[in-house]
Amino acid sequence: MQSKFTEQDTERYYDEEDITYRSFWDPEGSLHWGYFDETTGDDFLTASRHLNDIMLARSGIDADSVVLDLGCGNGNTTNWLVQQKSCHVTGIDLSGVRVQNAIEGAAMLPADIASKLTFKKASATDLPFDEATFSHVWSQATIYHVHDKHAALAEVYRVLRPGGTLVLDDLTKPNAQISAESQKHVYDRLLFDTPFSFAGYQEGLKGHGFQIEYAEDLAAHLGKSYEKLGEMAKAATEAGQGDFSYLVEAYGYMVAAVESGDLGWAHYVCKK
Numbered sequence: 001m002q003s004k005f006t007e008q009d010t011e012r013y014y015d016e017e018d019i020t021y022r023s024f025w026d027p028e029g030s031l032h033w034g035y036f037d038e039t040t041g042d043d044f045l046t047a048s049r050h051l052n053d054i055m056l057a058r059s060g061i062d063a064d065s066v067v068l069d070l071g072c073g074n075g076n077t078t079n080w081l082v083q084q085k086s087c088h089v090t091g092i093d094l095s096g097v098r099v100q101n102a103i104e105g106a107a108m109l110p111a112d113i114a115s116k117l118t119f120k121k122a123s124a125t126d127l128p129f130d131e132a133t134f135s136h137v138w139s140q141a142t143i144y145h146v147h148d149k150h151a152a153l154a155e156v157y158r159v160l161r162p163g164g165t166l167v168l169d170d171l172t173k174p175n176a177q178i179s180a181e182s183q184k185h186v187y188d189r190l191l192f193d194t195p196f197s198f199a200g201y202q203e204g205l206k207g208h209g210f211q212i213e214y215a216e217d218l219a220a221h222l223g224k225s226y227e228k229l230g231e232m233a234k235a236a237t238e239a240g241q242g243d244f245s246y247l248v249e250a251y252g253y254m255v256a257a258v259e260s261g262d263l264g265w266a267h268y269v270c271k272k
Contacts, residue, residue: 071142
């Protein structure tokens with residue numbers, strides 16, 4: 001299944017919206033959802049960092065790893081991976097604005113960290129790397145935006161070394177048929193569609209040769225993330241940081257879509 005939205009649509013969306021997300025999601029530009037538990041409470045940014053910790057612990061990344069960050073955004077998590085494990089990481093993203101932000105951010109880091117970082121503007125469906133280049137591929141909240149998800153998974157498999165690891169989280173579509181409200185206010189607003197339910201994603205990964213080592217349905221955490229983001233958008237509006245009332249409404253639709261089963265989120269760890 002190919003999305004009706006194109007890579008150019010996605011690139012334009014994130015080039016234009018990056019500054020909005022930075023204004024109240026996270027000024028540093030670490031833009032993904034959170035994993036909430038007793039260690040995070042209701043704090044969204046703490047929960048976002050907690051997801052990083054969980055994924056890293058399950059990834060097996062160490063100092064000898066050569067990692068591809070697929071959908072690196074502004075490079076914050078890419079940089080964090082190097083700081084945590086002293087590994088080499090290459091970040092790619094479709095948004096030229098975010099890749100430039102990542103390059104500029106890396107230039108501000110100590111030389112020993114910056115030397116292990118590379119950033120490129122590239123498509124997930126046509127990765128500019130040789131076969132078996134990477135020991136790990138890391139991807140957060142990215143593949144749902146790719147217009148041809150099967151092509152992206154095939155490319156990830158190609159650039160991974162034998163025995164390599166893919167660790168990712170991504171949106172899922174629990175119901176094949178979704179409401180008109182969810183279509184308009186969730187899927188069309190974020191310019192995506194997906195053929196994958198929680199189980200269907202696993203079948204898709206297996207179809208490209210991956211072995212599933214871990215799978216977790218994160219829908220409840222997605223709903224909680226958008227609940228907290230709605231509160232943050234409302235607070236930012238009331239504080240005079242900008243008019244984000246349209247996002248308060250949009251995030252309400254996201255919560256409703258999760259609760260109705262029209263939208264999901266999942267985490268997988270796979271081996272080649």
